[in-house]
Amino acid sequence: MKSLEQIKKEVIDHPIWRSMFRGGKWHDTARDRAQHIIGNVWLHLHPAKLRKRAVRFTYTWGLGGLSFGLFFVLTVSGILLMFYYRPTVELAYQDIKDLEFVVTTGAFWRNFHRWAAHLMVLVVIFHMIRVFLTGSYKTPREFNWVVGVVLLVLTLLLSFSGYLLPWDQIAIWAITVGSNMASNSPVLGAEGPFSVMNIKNDARFMLLGGTYVGESALLRFYVLHCVAFPFLAGAFMIVHFWRVRKDGFSAAPLDPADRNEEKLDVWPNLVVREYLYAVLILALLIAWSILVKAPLEEIADLNVTPNPAKAPWYFLGLQELLVYFDPWIAGVLLPTLIVAGLAAVPYIDNNPRGVGYYSLRERPFASAFFIFGIVMWFVLIAIGTFMRGPNWAWYWPWEDWIHHKPPPPPTWSLPNLAGVLALGCYFGLGLVLPKLVRKDIPFRKACWTGTAAIAAAAVGLKFLLAALGAGVQLGWGQLLWLVFSLDLYYLFGFLMPQKHIRDLSWARYVLTMFFLLATIGVMLKVGLRLGFNVKYIFSLQQFSFNI
Amino acid sequence: MADDKLTPSQPQIPAPAAAARPVTRRNFLWTAWGAFAAFLGASAGAMGRYMFPNVLYEPSQIFKAGRPEDYPLGVSTKLLKEQRVWVVRTPGSIYALWARCTHLGCTPNWFDAEKRFKCPCHGSNFTIEGDVIAGPAPKPLNRCSVSLLATGEILVDKSVLETRPGFREKSQFSIPLAGA
Numbered sequence: 001m002k003s004l005e006q007i008k009k010e011v012i013d014h015p016i017w018r019s020m021f022r023g024g025k026w027h028d029t030a031r032d033r034a035q036h037i038i039g040n041v042w043l044h045l046h047p048a049k050l051r052k053r054a055v056r057f058t059y060t061w062g063l064g065g066l067s068f069g070l071f072f073v074l075t076v077s078g079i080l081l082m083f084y085y086r087p088t089v090e091l092a093y094q095d096i097k098d099l100e101f102v103v104t105t106g107a108f109w110r111n112f113h114r115w116a117a118h119l120m121v122l123v124v125i126f127h128m129i130r131v132f133l134t135g136s137y138k139t140p141r142e143f144n145w146v147v148g149v150v151l152l153v154l155t156l157l158l159s160f161s162g163y164l165l166p167w168d169q170i171a172i173w174a175i176t177v178g179s180n181m182a183s184n185s186p187v188l189g190a191e192g193p194f195s196v197m198n199i200k201n202d203a204r205f206m207l208l209g210g211t212y213v214g215e216s217a218l219l220r221f222y223v224l225h226c227v228a229f230p231f232l233a234g235a236f237m238i239v240h241f242w243r244v245r246k247d248g249f250s251a252a253p254l255d256p257a258d259r260n261e262e263k264l265d266v267w268p269n270l271v272v273r274e275y276l277y278a279v280l281i282l283a284l285l286i287a288w289s290i291l292v293k294a295p296l297e298e299i300a301d302l303n304v305t306p307n308p309a310k311a312p313w314y315f316l317g318l319q320e321l322l323v324y325f326d327p328w329i330a331g332v333l334l335p336t337l338i339v340a341g342l343a344a345v346p347y348i349d350n351n352p353r354g355v356g357y358y359s360l361r362e363r364p365f366a367s368a369f370f371i372f373g374i375v376m377w378f379v380l381i382a383i384g385t386f387m388r389g390p391n392w393a394w395y396w397p398w399e400d401w402i403h404h405k406p407p408p409p410p411t412w413s414l415p416n417l418a419g420v421l422a423l424g425c426y427f428g429l430g431l432v433l434p435k436l437v438r439k440d441i442p443f444r445k446a447c448w449t450g451t452a453a454i455a456a457a458a459v460g461l462k463f464l465l466a467a468l469g470a471g472v473q474l475g476w477g478q479l480l481w482l483v484f485s486l487d488l489y490y491l492f493g494f495l496m497p498q499k500h501i502r503d504l505s506w507a508r509y510v511l512t513m514f515f516l517l518a519t520i521g522v523m524l525k526v527g528l529r530l531g532f533n534v535k536y537i538f539s540l541q542q543f544s545f546n547i
Numbered sequence: 548m549a550d551d552k553l554t555p556s557q558p559q560i561p562a563p564a565a566a567a568r569p570v571t572r573r574n575f576l577w578t579a580w581g582a583f584a585a586f587l588g589a590s591a592g593a594m595g596r597y598m599f600p601n602v603l604y605e606p607s608q609i610f611k612a613g614r615p616e617d618y619p620l621g622v623s624t625k626l627l628k629e630q631r632v633w634v635v636r637t638p639g640s641i642y643a644l645w646a647r648c649t650h651l652g653c654t655p656n657w658f659d660a661e662k663r664f665k666c667p668c669h670g671s672n673f674t675i676e677g678d679v680i681a682g683p684a685p686k687p688l689n690r691c692s693v694s695l696l697a698t699g700e701i702l703v704d705k706s707v708l709e710t711r712p713g714f715r716e717k718s719q720f721s722i723p724l725a726g727a
Contacts (some may be wrong), residue, residue, distance in 0.1 A: 164696065173653065173668075176651070177651045177652065177653065177668060180651040180652040181651065184651075191649075201599065201605075204597075206598050206599060209598070210603055210605055211603070211605060212605070214605065215604065216600065216604075302625060302655060303629070303630075303631045303646070304628065305627050305654040305655075305666075305667050305668065307656065307667035309653055309667050309668045319668075319669070322650070322651065322681065323669050323670060323682070324685060325683070327650065327651055328593070331651075391656075391666070391671050392666075392667065392670035393670060407661065407663065407672050407681055408670060408672065408681040409681065410680055410681060411681065427566070461707075541686075544685060544686075546685055
């Protein structure tokens with residue numbers, strides 16, 4: 001009887017095994033550990049050695065690897081689902097029902113695919129946040145950040161295109177709303193500003209292959225979801241990983257305390273960690289998919305809109321903004337600006353400090369702006385998810401949806417001349433003012449005195465209007481919006497840039513300020529609507545061009 | 548040009564014509580890359596055009612909605628499920644509103660007690676005429692083209708729409724009811 005050790009030795013020394021895996025007897029030496037990484041096609045994406053800090057969990061949180069891991073298990077579960085799913089209006093919903101109730105483990109795979117997709121969106125977003133906060137997009141990694149932004153967009157597109165396939169109510173209405181945004185694109189959409197198209201040749205028609213979400217739209221989204229987007233994502237991932245490898249992995253710098261630090265062997269130190277995270281998240285997903293069913297509503301019906309009709313959670317922030325802006329802004333312009341702004345980040349931010357570690361202090365402006373944007377995005381998502389009920393009215397989470405809510409108050413628009421002046425002043429002065437002040441304003445002191453002055457001025461205005469008995473009076477809610485808006489502009493649009501980016505070159509400064517003013521401007525418009533019932537600041541109805 | 552005339556006995560050496568000049572490397576490459584770019588552009592254009600179908604298998608946009616007498620005063624939702632249209636009867640006229648919110652295409656609901664259409668997607672509110680009174684919708688609801696057939700039935704065409712006040716009251720989009 002041979003011992004297990006002997007059998008193992010014989011297998012490993014066998015010519016067939018050797019032809020597959022090469023390498024000889026394993027000596028636990030640095031050379032063998034490096035050879036193990038270099039000599040393996042799957043592992044050689046790693047460098048042989050890494051700095052200690054790069055391997056630490058709380059540095060990368062393993063988010064990039066987890067994104068890929070989730071993409072991998074989504075591919076596997078997606079292929080399994082494809083064996084039973086037929087993308088036609090008559091069959092799609094029935095096939096999903098079959099997966100739920102007839103196919104062995106069918107419900108599990110559907111749940112798994114759905115929950116893994118949601119998790120992937122979340123993990124990819126957090127991966128971006130991590131890379132931003134550790135300054136890992138700076139030289140020489142600028143372009144790889146752009147590739148990452150493309151991958152983020154592709155992740156959202158993958159998730160969104162899969163949303164239609166179950167052909168239930170929430171699917172068809174999410175895609176109806178989403179594809180109508182395409183028809184609101186300027187010039188190229190039938191309903192957008194300065195449109196030159198009609199509903200049978202505009203951008204939405206090209207996307208849906210018809211004038212509404214029907215048979216051809218389902219087939220198109222199926223092909224996009226199962227073939228086109230995964231193919232594109234795969235291509236961009238290859239570029240992304242290749243560059244990660246060429247740029248020396250995560251941007252962990254030399255430990256300043258120990259200039260001669262020994263690097264760690266990637267095998268087994270990093271590889272073991274990667275597998276550990278992958279196994280943990282897989283276990284979590286499997287448990288979650290066994291316990292929680294993926295939602296499935298009634299079969300799609302174009303004549304009945306569910307009330308409320310909500311987009312998938314990651315687009316609920318934009319859906320919330322659709323209440324305050326025309327679709328061409330909230331659905332087309334703002335997403336474009338967000339993606340363009342993200343892609344431009346490494347080329348605008350030329351601050352060389354803060355690469356490879358978390359530091360808010362060394363990059364106060366960049367961090368504050370980015371965190372402000374992310375918080376705004378998630379707050380809007382939370383409002384759309386938890387606070388919106390039937391007819392998109394505001395319901396607190398503890399309120400029952402049967403309660404009747406009063407309809408929103410009637411709105412009014414600024415006269416166009418006043419609107420143009422207001423917009424011009426906002427962007428013009430916003431660009432020039434922080435550069436005009438040459439002397440450094442002490443931030444903390446100015447922050448409080450300014451806020452106090454704004455609050456005092458607003459309260460003064462309220463009582464002045466009351467004393468004059470003017471036709472326009474200021475309510476307390478309006479007062480709050482006024483103070484919030486002015487203070488937001490004062491702190492983020494004036495004080496921060498005045499202190500931190502005044503010395504940027506003109507091109508960088510103008511771009512930064514444009515994105516900053518646009519971000520703040522979104523909040524200001526929300527304030528104008530909620531506090532003062534303003535519908536449009538500027539409006540050319542005949543061209544559908546309303547701001 | 549008598550000097551140029553050569554005697555037949557002499558061998559004739561033709562002067563190189565401008566067109567026969569050898570093609571330079573630079574010009575050849577310009578032409579070749581240009582042709583390649585044109586080919587790629589045309590291919591992309593062809594693929595883009597391929598995505599626009601020429602024949603649509605969508606249901607007809609024209610339907611009969613019964614007689615005006617079938618409708619009581621107010622908003623009728625009985626055709627909503629099948630045709631996505633509200634038939635509205637006022638004391639003087641009858642018209643058909645297309646039940647598609649002008650914001651992003653959801654189907655609003657009619658609330659008779661409040662005399663409003665309310666959209667479930669982003670909270671737009673419309674009057675019985677279709678005018679926006681609250682929420683983000685940029686335009687009033689669309690009215691469908693309507694006509695009265697010889698049989699006394701209403702013919703509704705959802706492919707001909709009008710939203711502008713002043714135009715939507717014209718005969719094509721509203722049937723006057725004398726003495727109703």
